[in-house]
Structures are given as structure tokens and as C-alpha cells.
Amino acid sequence: MTAADTPREYIGWSQDGHAASALWQSANGASAPKRVVPVDDTITADAAYRLASQGVGMLWNGDFQNARQILTALEHRTRPRPDRIERTTAELFYRYRQNRSHRARILGLLLVPLDDGNVIGLRRAPNVVAATVDAYGSITEASVVSLHEVLGTIGAHQWRTKGIPVAALNAKVYPHYGTFFPVRSEYVDLVASAPLGTPRVAFDIGTGTGVLAAVLATRGVPRVVATDIEPRAVASARETVSRLKLDDRVEVRLADLFPDGRADLIVCNPPWIPATAHSLLDAAVYDPGSRMLKGFLAGVLDHLQPGGEAWLVLSDFAELVGLRSRDDLMNVIDTAGLRVLGALEAPAGHSRASDTNDPLHAVRRNEVTSLWRLTASEPAR
Structure with a gap:
């Protein structure tokens, strides 16, 4: 299913005291967060994890590479802890699925803008045009996407290219x-x-x-x-x-x-x-x-x-x-x-x-x- 085939959904947030909104994009079928707050380079990884744990989407307004570092920190915090309890194979599979679901939910809440022309309008953002066109089609209006999903489109595009x-x-x-x-x-x-x-x-x-x-x-x-x-x-x-x-x-x-x-x-x-x-x-x-x-x-x-x-x-x-x-x-x-x-x-x-x-x-x-x-x-x- 392409982005054009999915129902259009908009998300809103408050930016500098003014209401703002953008089209939600997810090629992977993820639901839009109910609440979104703008964040930037000043947020700590612990604060970002607390917000994500509450289901709050964080729209990044800072440097793209700093956003990647926060995402990496969130990933570390979602890794399963060592488990010394002897478990059946079925229990191990259940815990594995539970952790993957939790990880996907947390990592999917760090968001970036994807603007007209499939451009991420952040400092030091890479060129993601080809990768995101593959996933979402051509973007013609201000949109918001999960940074984790965008990085996945880049990896998939590299596989497709080679x-x-x-x-x-x-x-x-x-x-x-x-x-x-x-x-x-x-x-x-x-x-x-x-x-x-x-x-x-x-x-x-x-x-x-x-x-x-x-x-x-x-x-x-x-x-x-x-x-x-x-x-x-x-x-x-x-x-x-x-x-x-x-x-x-x-x-x-x-x-x-x-x-x-x-x-x-x-x-x-x-x-x-x-x-x-x-x-x-x-x-x-x-x-x-x-x-x-x-x-x-x-x-x-x-x-x-x-x-x-x-x-x-x-x-x-x-x-x-x-x-x-x-x-x-x-x-x-x-x-x-x-x-x-x-x-x-x-x-x-x-x-x-x-x-x-x-x-x-x-x-x-x-x-x-x-x-x-x-x-x-x-x-x-």
C-alpha cells in the first residue's frame, strides 16, 4: 500500500504559542501520536524517554544528527535486560515480541518534518528524496514522519540500489x-x-x-x-x-x-x-x-x-x-x-x-x- 492509498490524517501541536499542523505519514502503517510537542537539541535522552513512555510524539526542531543521537539513546533504553529466570521457549518468544512492540512504539515517537519535495528541513539533514519517494511517494505538503521509519527507508533504498x-x-x-x-x-x-x-x-x-x-x-x-x-x-x-x-x-x-x-x-x-x-x-x-x-x-x-x-x-x-x-x-x-x-x-x-x-x-x-x-x-x- 502506498502513501496515496492510506487515509489522510493530520496531527497538531503548539509552536511558539501558535497552533500548527501537518500531514502524518507512515509507510509502515503506524498510528499517529495523539499528542505532539516540539523539542530541540536541548532535550536530554532521559526526558525524551519519559515523553515517549507516555505516548507523546516529539517533533524535532534542531540538528538532524543530534536527533539521531537521541534516537540511539532511546534504542539503548529499550534493549531487554538480562533475564536469569529459566523460561520456556514459548515464554521467550512472548517476551521477545513484547520487547519488539515496546521498542517500535518508543522509537516511533521521535518525529521529523518532511516537506514539499521530500526534503527534511533540519540542519545537517541528508538527502532523503529517493528513499522517501520509494516509501511515501512524492510529498506535496508539509508532513511529519517518524525518524526511525525514515532511517529504515534509507536502508531499504540502499538495498534496492545495490x-x-x-x-x-x-x-x-x-x-x-x-x-x-x-x-x-x-x-x-x-x-x-x-x-x-x-x-x-x-x-x-x-x-x-x-x-x-x-x-x-x-x-x-x-x-x-x-x-x-x-x-x-x-x-x-x-x-x-x-x-x-x-x-x-x-x-x-x-x-x-x-x-x-x-x-x-x-x-x-x-x-x-x-x-x-x-x-x-x-x-x-x-x-x-x-x-x-x-x-x-x-x-x-x-x-x-x-x-x-x-x-x-x-x-x-x-x-x-x-x-x-x-x-x-x-x-x-x-x-x-x-x-x-x-x-x-x-x-x-x-x-x-x-x-x-x-x-x-x-x-x-x-x-x-x-x-x-x-x-x-x-x-x-
């Missing part, structure tokens, strides 16, 4: 802001190596950057239809397909789950954690109530050609933290009228699996991503 290598494609992809970055190679490698057969048509459900659709096309599938519910993901996938010169094989559509018609192969790598997403960027990882997982499995048979296969690519992270059991997953598959032909597995290879400072390090180290090969329980007659 690209992310995908070994299975022997190429780079250039994700749009708000699209899940394919930095975890396990799910891509599984789709690149699974027994393929000779499907004439394949669907890639929830395509994101279009990586899996591109892998299927480069493996010889003559027609791939990729879908995503997010306009940014559709734009990103179309760019990926175009860069790889696969336009004649891959079509990308805006759709909630399935396109019309049937396919010999249907692939889906849904969000793998059945919990509430705290932001739009989290939606690629968190799937409240397993909506996408269950929707995909429930709809497969209506879109699968007789004798075809569905590939469900899913991490077992949710099982390791007690949010879903293997029996739960098998029951959903069975209820959908599907059976398992086999599974391919890949151990965690991403960087967080080796980060011993991560409170969930033991879980991530043992995480396994599986490609479940599914077909109709009863062969078509």
Missing part, C-alpha cells in the same frame, strides 16, 4: 520498499531443487519480489502466473521479471491468493508465524490466525489440475515456539482434501541462526524449512 544476490537465479533482485527481501535462501533453494516434472502452467501465490516465479520460469515452466495482495509487491515482482527478461513466461497479477483458472503446479511460501503483525513490514513474516496458510490450502483443489502438485514452503519456527504443532499442520492439509507426497528440508542458513545475542538463538539454530509436496487425497477419475 540489489540482493539470488544464487538460484545467478542474478540480483531489487526489492521495492515494503516487499520482503529474499535474504533467506532456504526457501528459494528448495523450489530450485525440488522434482519438477513437466508442468505447463504454474501459480506462485504471494510472490513478493517474484523470486519463486522467476525460478520456476528459468527451470523451464512455460507459463507462470504470480499473485500478491500488495501493490508494492506486484510492482517489485514485475520489475524482477522484466530485469530477468522473463516477461514472455511470467505474468504478475494483483490478487488475494489465487488467480482464475487451474495450474499443474501451485507454489506458496506463506508467512510462517501465526501471530499478529505489528506493522505492514511484518506481514511477510506474521500471519494472524494462519489466514494465508489456511486460505492457500483450502483453495488448492479448486485451482489444481488433476494429477497436479501444490508445493507448500514453510518454516517450522512456529512449531518450535509452540504456536502450531505438526499435527495441526497435517490436520489442515488433510481437511483441505490433500495428502503429502513427500517433503524436502533445508536447515537454517540465515545470519540470525548464528547470532548468539539473539534471545531466540536456540530456536533459530534448529529451524528447518520444508517444501511439502501435496496432491489431491483421491486421484481424479
